[in-house]
Amino acid sequence: MxxxxxxxxxxxxxxxxxxxxxxxxxxxxxxxxxxxxxxxxxxxxxxxxxxxxxxxxxxxxxxxxxxxxxxxxxxxxxxxxxxxxxxEGHSGLLRAALPPDVSGETVAAVLAGFQQARAGVELELRELSTADQLAALASHDLDVGLVHHPCDVSGLELGLVLRRELGVLLPRDAAAARLEAVPLAALTGYDLVLFPRAHAPAVHDDLLTTCARHGYTPTAVRHGQSPSFVRGLLLSRRAVTFGPSDTANAGDTNLAWRPLSGAPLAWRHSTAWLRGRGDATVRAFADTVADALSRTADTGPDLPSGPLHLRPAAEYSL
Incomplete structure (x- = not known):
């Protein structure tokens, strides 16, 4: 009845x-x-x-x-x-995630922008690596996240693919720091500090493959995540790291950030959610993230001259 x-x-x-x-x-x-x-x-x-x-x-x-x-x-x-x-996307809870390399300014812009776009929705925002986001999406513990490419996108829908060009952060007394733009080959002899491979295996390997193709094979790959630990490695281990311009600390007199010649390295990322689960709230978050990154991180749509490969394609072993 x-x-x-x-x-x-x-x-x-x-x-x-x-x-x-x-x-x-x-x-x-x-x-x-x-x-x-x-x-x-x-x-x-x-x-x-x-x-x-x-x-x-x-x-x-x-x-x-x-x-x-x-x-x-x-x-x-x-x-x-x-x-x-x-x-209709005006109420409820959205479980979302951003990767650890997103700046504080971007996080603040995402929170403020989403509050304005969907005032009735509670945003549960977490800091998760690409690998952890993919696992959480698959287990339905996450509604939407910002992932780095390449990664396994099977079963997912993607928002706009965005590109952030990477430069090199290196000791200020390094010879390459005197260049306006640094060729990757000029970093020969330096260790490379990267995020832990488990956080985004395909991105990690793709980056090393690109370095090797441009004449730079690091003497060692060291893993670090927190800015203070990475800074210590750069200063004491004759090492360099890659990152977008907003990762450089203008007040640090011991380190220098320089663009790379020809812009061979870039972060490519997009929002991602399970296929068929992209409701109005998820798409509002995707739009908010794209807008926040464009305003705070010098990020724009990726417009490659050839096909854009978002799935893992390259493996690099030391």
């Missing part, structure tokens, strides 16, 4: 005190309305109306149930309204 529909019939008959008028108000014939009231009475075990040829009078038991019936109908309508807001 459709309890909500039957309660609507009960309340309408109680308000009209007439089956004919109630049926007209409900947009149905009178016999089916009478049958619904009878079925509701059987279901509840309570006689709701006294009927005569002239009038319909609500019983004492019916009167006691009427307020609760109205409250149930109001709650049902509130539930439907909330569901509509969730469906």
């Amino acid at each position: 459709d309890l909500i529909r039957h309660l609507q019939c009960f309340v309408t008959v109680a308000e009209e005190s007439h089956f004919g008028r109630a049926a007209q108000r409900l947009g149905m014939a009178q016999p089916p309305l009478s049958q619904r009231i009878q079925r509701l009475e059987r279901e509840l075990g309570v006689r709701l109306f006294d009927r005569s040829s002239r009038q319909v009078t609500i019983t004492r038991g019916g009167a006691l149930l009427l307020d609760e019936a109205r409250q149930l109908l109001a709650d049902a309508e509130a539930l439907r309204a909330t569901a509509r807001r969730v469906r």
Whole structure:
């Protein structure tokens, strides 16, 4: 039995005190309305109306149930309204993630932009590597994330692919720091500090492959993540690292950031979500991230001259 529909019939008959008028108000014939009231009475075990040829009078038991019936109908309508807001992207919870290399300014811009775009949605934002995001998406523990490419995109839908050109951060007294733009081959003899390979294996290997093709094979690859630890490695281990211009600390007199000749290295990333799960809220987050990155991280759409390969294609072993 459709309890909500039957309660609507009960309340309408109680308000009209007439089956004919109630049926007209409900947009149905009178016999089916009478049958619904009878079925509701059987279901509840309570006689709701006294009927005569002239009038319909609500019983004492019916009167006691009427307020609760109205409250149930109001709650049902509130539930439907909330569901509509969730469906249209105006309410609910969005579980999202950004990678660790995103700057604080970008994170703040994402939070502010999403709040403005979807004020009724609670944003649960986490810091996760690409590998952790892909695992969380697959297990349905994450709704949307910003991933680095190349990665395995099977089963996913992607937002706009964005590009952030990488430069090199190196000791200021290094010979290459005197160049306006540094060829990768000029870094020969230096160790390379990278993010842990497990965070984004294909990106890690693709970067090393590109370095080798341009004449730079690092003497050693060291892994670091926090800025202070990476800085220590650069200063004490004769090492360099790659990063976009916003990762450089202008006040650090011991390190220098320089662009790479020919811009051979870049982060490519996009928002990603499970295929078929890209509702209005997910797409609002994707748009917010793209806007935040363009304003805070000198990022733009990736417009390659040839095909863009987003799946892992290269492996590099030391």
